[in-house]
Amino acid sequence: MKIKIAIVDDHLLVINGLKTMLAPYQHIEIVFDTQDGNKLLDELDLYKPDVVLLDIQMPEIDGMELCRKVHKVSPETGIIALTNFTESHYIKQMLRNGAAGYLLKNTDQPTLLKAIETVYNGQQYLDESIKSSLLNEIITGQKRTPYEIPLTRRESEILKLIAEEYTNQQIAEKLFISLRTVETHRLNLTQKLAVKNTAGLVKEAMKRGLLD
């Protein structure tokens, strides 16, 4: 039984490149390719591809949108995103929209083959560089403790003044800025330092040694 592949990419060159890469493998058959994503939706029933190689950035229909629609119409079809985007936002979005795999376009033949086979077997496949990128984000994306978040100079200044019992109005007058600006800085401070009120702010100011 051959694995039926559909390719959607707005570049004909890429389609041909993929065809060339997949040509040596006898168990893989490219049943459909198109530069217009909407056509895939129309022809989905006719060709019933097992795996769709899907570009994200296309002029007619957005790859993410297409992914969601294909997954909704035919959940058993495995979708592999094939793109140049490395940002985790795209990866997460595609996976949420039903994609089972995520590959970069500069992938090599073995990786492509492995991805297709994995997804065909109902599992998920992520490019190695994508995996590390996601992992990296999980590590760095951790909620930082308030200590690690640097304050801007203006924020430090305002925090100090708050600790010295200045009112917003007084701070505005002292620093020659508008009351609204002071209020914004204050809100930012409260959020950045994850405190609830002025008492929390003063505590932070003390911790940071702003009060000599």
Place this chain on the structure above:
Amino acid sequence: MYALMGLSTTLHQMKRYQEADDFLQQTIALGKAINAGYELRITYKVAAENKEALNQLGAALAFRKLYETLNDSLMSDDTRKHVMQQEIISQTAIKDKDLAEKKLTITQKEQQLQAKNKWLIIIGLIMALLFVVAGIFFMKFRYRQKLHIQRLQTLRKEKEVQLLESFIQGEERERTRISKDLHDSVGGMLSAVKMHFSAIRQESESLRESPAFGHALGLLDEAVGEVRKTAHNLMPEMLTRYGLAEALQIFCKNISHAQTLQISFYGTGNIRRFKPNFELSVYRIVQELVNNIIKHSRATSALVQLSQHGQLLTITVEDNGVGFDQQSTGKNGMGLNSLQSRIRALNGSLEIEAATGQGTTAYIEFDTERLEVEVTEQNQLS
């Protein structure tokens, strides 16, 4: 005198003539002494009659004569006095008349004067009224002129802003076109080339082992990456898809160099989506500020902070670099001026705080009223 007169007269009437004569003599002497004409006259008369009664006719006659002489002189005196009095009276009358006439003329004159004054006041009032009306018209005119000038200025400013906006838009359009071209033609082609080479490599045992071929493939990968990065810089697709916060975060991450410059990004508050043009402009502004840091500041760490509370979007870009002297703005100042006008064109304000050796802080505020757009379903999912 009168006592003597009375006594002598009484004595005469009581017919005690001899005694009366004595007193009359005394009275006459006294009257002569004090020159009392009228009394003397009466006394003479009484004396004459008394002498007559005493039968001294000669003396009586003498007194009679004296009486008459005195009477005459007194009469003329009286007449004179009377005439004088009359004269005085008439003169007074004339004077009074004159006075009255004068008074009349004065009153007339006064009346005339009053009339004149009345007219003067009326004319004055009219003049004042005219002045006021003229003043009002003048003020109105001035006000209109001022308004006109103001309107002209606003128009000119709007025109400038429009010009700037269209200039920026044109620039952005061109960038988008180049970005698309890069992505569509070069990017796709390079990817395809890579795929073909990759396929070829699998076919040939020798190529699979060749380090040179592997290196060439690696370079191709890099080329693909570079094209993508360039295209992204020209037109960040992250921005249109996910908005400012995500796009700027990615930008900071991409531009950071582990060794030289670490750029952190913080987004606080509820950062919403805005009109594409506005988002792109803000993105470019931050891009330029960060590029300035890379080029001039020699900083080791920088901070890009984006926050939105209510309808106030604020951006802080701060570094720990060498800063610059705000007074001596050279070429750097030119760049800041262009930033300033771009931000003002977006109804925002830029505040730069810098001092030599103390780093630089750029603080930007935008009022985002009328700039926000509804979030689409797709974006909400992210």
